[in-house]
Amino acid sequence: MTTRVAAIDCGTNSIRLLVADLPDADAGPRAPLADVSRRMEIVRLGQGVDRTGRLSDEAIERTRVALASYAEEIGKLGVERVRMCATSASRDASNAADFRGMVQQTLGVAPEVVTGDEEARLSFTGAVRGLPADAREPYLVVDIGGGSTEFVVGTRSGGVQAAISMDIGCVRMTERHLHGDPPSQAEITAAQADIADAVDRALAAVPGREAATLVGLAGSVTTVVAIAQDLQEYDPERIHHARVPYDQVADVTADLLAKTREQRLAIPVMHPGRADVIGAGALVLRVIMERAGMDAVVASEHDILDGIAWSLL
Template sequence: MNGVRTTTGQTIEPFGNTFRKLPKRALKRIGVVDVGSNSIRLVVFDGAARSPAYFYNEKVMAGLGQDMARTGRLNPKGIERGFSALARFAALARSMDIEPLTCVATAAMREAEDGPAFQARVEKETGLKLHIIDGEEEARLSAQGVLLGWPDARGLVCDIGGNSMELAEVANGKVGRRVSSQLGPFRLQQVPPEGLRTHVATVLDRLAEQVGTDHERIYLVGGSWRALARLDMERTGYPMTVLHEYRMTPQSLSDTIGWIERHDLGSLRSKVGISASRIELVPLAAKVLSQMIEVFRPKELAVSSYGIREGLLYEHMSDTLRRRDPLLEAARFTEKQMARLPGFGKKLFQFLAPLFPDMPPERERLVRAACLLHDTAWRAHPDYRAEACFDNVTRANMAALSHPERVFLGLALLHRYKNSRAESHMAPLFALLDEAQIRDAEILGKAMRFGAMFAIDDPSDAASLRLRDDTLELRLTATGRRLMGEVAESRFLSLCKSMGVQGVTR
């Protein structure tokens, strides 16, 4: 697929199959640079390719596109900040032996009349080749980033930048219709306030004609959306501050937008730690999102921390790698790097599987992940391992994991090291689970706590479990009897008590 040229002279280059596809579980560092209208960011991905591990992540709020809607040119101060950032990123990449970097530039670079000159300067003086992509390609890559984090994503991806806003359909692991608009906050700053609502409505009606309005969920990508979500958390007192996979109802978001309008932006910024350059764009972004809710009528809005940069990583992946579960890939990678006995997690799952008959797939993947992660906090002080496990999982950069699932996994790992959760400072997060889920997490944790006592090459050589009605039968081999000491017996009885069954040892 050949590039096309814009009226300002840039070559717009779709990626297509440009990248060499990585085989399954490839361990390779990949560096990408995203040159946006507001920020420029370098991300180096490391390790488990299907689930992004951020080896290095740096952002500079260059503001390349600030005032461009008025002047038609890149912001002069933004040019110097942007060039300095790119020169630094090129040097960092060389020191990490990551060359060449994959660099994409979006709305500001493709629309500014001096974009080609900046592009040429960057390439000449830093050696970085900036791929200037059009709006539809930007939408595709952002949607791929959502698919990287949500393999089963279905709905409409909405990516807002400084000078543009893109929409793309996602379903069945594919990106469908996509469209770009000039609804970025920098652009909207040039619209007279009295005409803003009509202008936004006109653009949204056109977008709706192109991508339809039958989307139950909108996936929000971009710093302005994340800032809005963080403010929604603050207003509602939400106990977890992880933005990825944070879900909002249209009503909650509408209430938050009204709440923002009634408060001073400076005081809100101090509460949630949003940068000054970001918070000033929030009111305009909020007006766009408010009208989007009216036009598209979604049932839910979900925040994705993954976007164009993760979409570039996804571009590298083979179809086989894309089909893998990001959570389990991340857990396997973590086990390999941090567990005392890498590979034992799979055997632990097989040993404990009889305790969880007829597991639905969504629960089985959590049990598998827990078993893979059960021994990855062993370096922490014994008094804090339970809390370290919980904190690591609930705050980890893991994909395909909802907030309740994070808490379930964290609570199971807490109980892997500790029988009781009483007086835990993590207790506010338990509210994201119902009583049945809390009980199931406790049982899983205590099962792993007991199963870890058989941490030999294969625990099935020592023991087997059988659940029958109200009885849990433990059958021991000769090896198992030698391993079944006082501590193991105590852990077995604690597991039986949590399950509400009678324990029998044979």
């Protein structure tokens, strides 16, 4: 027996849908979920939030259009349970009630504006459940989003040991520091210092330097890994669980930060909605690896979206 569920993750940069069939609760901890549909739209819900403290009317409308399409698909696929989690932008905005009202009207389900800790735990569950058996524990799972980055340390059997969320997402860092096209060295240096300060505080709160394996989640990480692999098209199967050494991450980061937006758009695996913020996302990943002393990152296509789905079991 399976249960068909829909998970929606509404972040600062993108909104994603997973419709999946969950195995019976007695199937065991290694039983996978079965994808029915995965979708992603770049809606930039958090555009300008770091500066204004508000969600713009245009950003809310972009999100509504994407959500209406998701609601239609959910209805057609016979979903039994739906959960939508909204993350950093919704926590920060003074007009978050407008956003919640829109979601309730469009989807028929209220969004859960999860705390940073809950966001981190969902990400860890989604990432760790499918890791290869030879991935050494404990894990440091980092989920680099648009507005924030979650740091979670734990093991497969013991679950989460410690978690923290820091405001160093790719959209936030781009809007705060990387204004040039390409950004100047002074802008990059300022962003790097800001990120390093946040990462050091995170690693003081969670024992990330004691972890044996770094697992990286979300679009910034998977895009960097796709570029490092020189893929000519985005291939989730090749990216999922790929291991990329620090030197390659550093090279890709430097190259992205040296390119103009138009040059980044020409990269075969680049999503058009990510081209203006990928430099900051790559920089966050590189600094985490440096400060945590990690010689490689394992990418995962399974993340908070899968964790939301599993929470409906």
